[in-house]
Amino acid sequence: xxxxxxxxxxxxxxxxxxxxVGRGPWELAWRRLRADKVAMGSLVxxxxxxxxxxxxxxxxxxxxxxxxxxxxxxxxxxDGLPRPPNSTFVLGTDDxxxxxxxxxxxxxxxxxxxxxxxxxxxxxxxxxxxxxxGFLRGVVDLVIARLIDVVLSIPFLLVAIAxxxxxxxxxxxxxxxxxxxxxxxxxxxxxxxxxxxxEREFVEAARSLGASDLRIMFVDVLPNVLAPVIVYTTLLxxxxxxxxxxxxxxxxxxxxxxxxxxxxxxEAQNYYTVAWWFVxxxxxxxxxxxxxxxxxxxxVRDAVDPRIGRLVRPR
Amino acid sequence: MLRxxxxxxLTGLFVLWVISVAVFVLFFVAPSNVAHTLAGRQAxxxxxxxxxxxxxxxxxxxxxxxxxxxxxxxxxxxxxxYHQQPVTTIIGQAFPITFSLAIGAAIIWLVLGxxxxxxxxxxxxxxxxxxxxxxxxxxxxxxxxVLGLGALYFLYYKLTLSGHTWFPAGGYAPLSEGxxxxxxxxxxPWLTIALVSAATYTRLSRASMLxxxxxxxxxxxxxxGLGQRRVTYRHALRSxxxxxxxxxxxxxxxxxxxxVITEQIFSLPGLGKTAVNAIxxxxxxxxxxIVLVASTAVVLAxxxxxxxxxxxxxxxxxx
Amino acid sequence: MSDPLLVADHVTKTFxxxxxxxxxxxxxxxxxxxxSLAIEPGETLGLVGETGCGxxxxxxxxxxxxxxxxGTVRFxxxxxxxxxxxxxxxFRREMQVIFQDPYGSLNPRRRVGSIIGDGLAIHHVADGSAxxxxxxxxxxVVGLNPEHYNRFPADFSGxxxxxxxxxxxxxxxxxxIICDEPVSALDVSIQAQVINLLLxxxxxxxxTYLFITHDLSVVRHVSSRIAVMYLGRIxxxxxxxxxxxxxxxxxxxxxxxxxxxxxxxxADSREPVVLPGDLPSSVNPPSGCPFxxxxxxxxxxxxxxxxxxxxxxxxxxDHLTACLHPLRAGEDLSGATSDxxx
Numbered sequence: 001x002x003x004x005x006x007x008x009x010x011x012x013x014x015x016x017x018x019x020x021v022g023r024g025p026w027e028l029a030w031r032r033l034r035a036d037k038v039a040m041g042s043l044v045x046x047x048x049x050x051x052x053x054x055x056x057x058x059x060x061x062x063x064x065x066x067x068x069x070x071x072x073x074x075x076x077x078x079d080g081l082p083r084p085p086n087s088t089f090v091l092g093t094d095d096x097x098x099x100x101x102x103x104x105x106x107x108x109x110x111x112x113x114x115x116x117x118x119x120x121x122x123x124x125x126x127x128x129x130x131x132x133x134g135f136l137r138g139v140v141d142l143v144i145a146r147l148i149d150v151v152l153s154i155p156f157l158l159v160a161i162a163x164x165x166x167x168x169x170x171x172x173x174x175x176x177x178x179x180x181x182x183x184x185x186x187x188x189x190x191x192x193x194x195x196x197x198x199e200r201e202f203v204e205a206a207r208s209l210g211a212s213d214l215r216i217m218f219v220d221v222l223p224n225v226l227a228p229v230i231v232y233t234t235l236l237x238x239x240x241x242x243x244x245x246x247x248x249x250x251x252x253x254x255x256x257x258x259x260x261x262x263x264x265x266x267e268a269q270n271y272y273t274v275a276w277w278f279v280x281x282x283x284x285x286x287x288x289x290x291x292x293x294x295x296x297x298x299x300v301r302d303a304v305d306p307r308i309g310r311l312v313r314p315r
Numbered sequence: 316m317l318r319x320x321x322x323x324x325l326t327g328l329f330v331l332w333v334i335s336v337a338v339f340v341l342f343f344v345a346p347s348n349v350a351h352t353l354a355g356r357q358a359x360x361x362x363x364x365x366x367x368x369x370x371x372x373x374x375x376x377x378x379x380x381x382x383x384x385x386x387x388x389x390x391x392x393x394x395x396x397y398h399q400q401p402v403t404t405i406i407g408q409a410f411p412i413t414f415s416l417a418i419g420a421a422i423i424w425l426v427l428g429x430x431x432x433x434x435x436x437x438x439x440x441x442x443x444x445x446x447x448x449x450x451x452x453x454x455x456x457x458x459x460x461v462l463g464l465g466a467l468y469f470l471y472y473k474l475t476l477s478g479h480t481w482f483p484a485g486g487y488a489p490l491s492e493g494x495x496x497x498x499x500x501x502x503x504p505w506l507t508i509a510l511v512s513a514a515t516y517t518r519l520s521r522a523s524m525l526x527x528x529x530x531x532x533x534x535x536x537x538x539x540g541l542g543q544r545r546v547t548y549r550h551a552l553r554s555x556x557x558x559x560x561x562x563x564x565x566x567x568x569x570x571x572x573x574x575v576i577t578e579q580i581f582s583l584p585g586l587g588k589t590a591v592n593a594i595x596x597x598x599x600x601x602x603x604x605i606v607l608v609a610s611t612a613v614v615l616a617x618x619x620x621x622x623x624x625x626x627x628x629x630x631x632x633x634x
Numbered sequence: 635m636s637d638p639l640l641v642a643d644h645v646t647k648t649f650x651x652x653x654x655x656x657x658x659x660x661x662x663x664x665x666x667x668x669x670s671l672a673i674e675p676g677e678t679l680g681l682v683g684e685t686g687c688g689x690x691x692x693x694x695x696x697x698x699x700x701x702x703x704x705g706t707v708r709f710x711x712x713x714x715x716x717x718x719x720x721x722x723x724x725f726r727r728e729m730q731v732i733f734q735d736p737y738g739s740l741n742p743r744r745r746v747g748s749i750i751g752d753g754l755a756i757h758h759v760a761d762g763s764a765x766x767x768x769x770x771x772x773x774x775v776v777g778l779n780p781e782h783y784n785r786f787p788a789d790f791s792g793x794x795x796x797x798x799x800x801x802x803x804x805x806x807x808x809x810x811i812i813c814d815e816p817v818s819a820l821d822v823s824i825q826a827q828v829i830n831l832l833l834x835x836x837x838x839x840x841x842t843y844l845f846i847t848h849d850l851s852v853v854r855h856v857s858s859r860i861a862v863m864y865l866g867r868i869x870x871x872x873x874x875x876x877x878x879x880x881x882x883x884x885x886x887x888x889x890x891x892x893x894x895x896x897x898x899x900x901a902d903s904r905e906p907v908v909l910p911g912d913l914p915s916s917v918n919p920p921s922g923c924p925f926x927x928x929x930x931x932x933x934x935x936x937x938x939x940x941x942x943x944x945x946x947x948x949x950x951x952d953h954l955t956a957c958l959h960p961l962r963a964g965e966d967l968s969g970a971t972s973d974x975x976x
Contacts, residue, residue, distance in 0.1 A: 023786075024745070025742070025743060025786070025788075146326075146329070146330075146333075149326065149330050150330050150333045150334060150337075153330050153331075153334065153610045153613040153614050153617075154334055154337075154606070154610060154613075155569070155571070155572025155573060155606060155609035155610060155613070156569075156573070157573055157575050157576075157587075158572050158575060158587070158590050158591075158594075158602075158605065158606055158609060159338070159606060161575070161594055162338070162341065162342075162594045162602060162606075163341065165594050165595065166342060200738050201733045201734075201735050201738040201739035202738065202739050202740055202741040204694075204699055204731075204733070204739075205731065205733060205739050205740075205802070206752065207699055208726060208731040209726060209730070209752055209753040209756055209802070209806070210722075210723040210727060210753070210756050210757060211752070212719070212720075215756065219744075220741055220744075223741070223743035223744065224743050226743075238456060245458050245460075246458060246459075246460065246576060249460045249576070250575075250576075250591065262458075262460075265460065265461065265464070266460075269460075269464055269580075272467070272468050272472070273472055276468075279464060279468075283464075283465075286458060286461065287453075287456060287457060287461065290456035290457070290458075291452065291453060291456040293456075294452055294455060294456050295452065298452070
């Protein structure tokens, strides 16, 4: 081990300098987030929920109850009503005698899957359009800004319901519809930031080096808008999950036998007086997931601390 | 000022026009079964063609849109396919319900949210602050259909079982029947919407209040010896309210087309429920009418917010 | 004398400022107005003037960071004033900029190594470990610890950040470096270090500088020639010695009188001249000579026409002055001649 003297760096003799890696803004934010017990707790809950979704077939295997299997004898009372939680059906059964626990596990796949995919779509579209509008200005900005106005003025839930009912319910259409209407707020946030960033000297510096517009946008400007984007993204996931559940609740989720939380609650609403477990457990699953994401989102916001815009959610 | 109003009105009209085109195209791209539904199961192709002709559905798309547009500019939104009622009448019947729902809910969440926010901000990191923040976050995370069903279970079903028939299971009583029945029918829907929305306001007014309380003029007011209560509510709250007002206007605009779920759960025949029914029946004139009314509410709310902003904050100039 | 490296010919840059609705219309700001100058290889041209006189705009026009409103810029014999995008890129390699703000000009989200190596990546000069090696060498050259390759700009002081900016400008081995007030944001104690670094680099890499500053003691130290700018125009150019000994334009004289003399005990230390008024707005520039409202020597004809930038009295072709009533040698601004007093 040689002791390096700062004043006499002779590169031919010295071995390659050991790296001094600066702690970047992201690493510092991550450290702050790790110190946040509530946020880390929520992260654990989210990871558990993801595991449940991934290993949903294990629930079916261990209980021996496939998600769509109807147990007319063991699963229903002689009057044909759902059975309360017992040793065979840990969380009880639904109106068709299916195992609620197994169906909740399978429902997690849909809620989380749609939540993540639709959010990703939103983020990509919103960031790219916001970046283009803010950076290129001119006609591009004019068109995108008007488009943002239009999308933000549309009564989202009504048109979403209309779109899904016209095209027929399905996963792809749900994701597309959510993405189509959620990108505008993201684009508006990014555009605002970029309008400010493009006047900074480091953008001029990159241009004077000969960087193309595309390179400046994605290499120089994009990393500087990521903080609000990440915060907005974590807070968007629970909203998307709620929207998806709401569409299912209105009968516009996946077609009949598929298990998804909103649909289960919708089926349960006629039984809430006689079978509390039927409505309670899917609601709890939904609620725990959205609360965990919102708490994590709060933590992420505190950790990176930008100011972010509003989220529109169904009421 | 005048220029601002003109420009904003024109952009607003442009936005509404784009939305009308979009909705129109959307429903005509999809195959329509209206005539089939109307004609019944045993309809001959001739009957269906006749119905299509009567509804004007056999004409080219651009022609139908043009007719719609000219009529709409004269205040006529057409007739629904099934009962030949004017769309304006249908909307006129549904609007007061949605409006009652929205206004009541908005007042509740505003008072609740801002009060909680102020309490949280004046006692930051206290037990009260934390529990208020957590409670509002839990409600914020709740889908409104879950909260609505919960309200029905505990406040209607359980109460009625125990002999207290305070709240009905749903439905609407117009204000003409008296303020008592009106309130009784609306209180659960109000609470459902308000509790879900209040969190945003708690968070917003807490953050903005904390900002303002750190300002020099607030310290000056305190140093002068003004009471804590007076400083908080007279001096700080006024300037802290600006972002709250913005959000409030935007939310109120969104509410006209956004209370679909609550109306559905509590069987309130407002705009949302009417629209959902129309959507399932592909009753295009009604859908377009309601979507346009809801979008107009958003556009108007946005203009009003900007106007309020200029009044609240003299530094803002309208261009 | 060799051909000039950079020639700016009648360069004009206007900005349109959109006015509030109540006022109506838009206003045109002439930030740079018909400026011509040439920079010889290996020299340092100091461009001086008050804040807001258009120095930085001129620099950005010359560096083609702004599109020109009028005039041409020739670099190394090629007209680059209308090139854009891909066709401009080869010239960007030869001409680099060091910016004023050591905080704003470094991307806070990128590591120092990738900031300095940015040009190498853009022009595909070196990749991977070769790039890293070059960047670390550059860091040593500008006096940074190469071990700090992976740090972020926030970990450095203002002076160190400016060294990063210098290393970035140096990476592509340019012929011309435009220094836009490179030291004015730094502590005085740091300024000298950075200036000395720039001077060392100039002789090591045979660089040509366009050195923009409002600090005349700096410009005297680094420049071989000086151009004085006032309200978007060049009012006087000449070699350093000529201008400091024998300035013709009243504005130059007033500006130079504010420089503390190199030797405080020298007998000829002049009283600083305080100009009345502020720099006028370039939206509504004064008619005729832009300096006339503040000029102690103004006469009636000054308001009528803009004087051309020409040699006056017995000056050689290198000393140009745009003034109808230039100062004579030894004459001071109050009108008295030191010759007569002696």
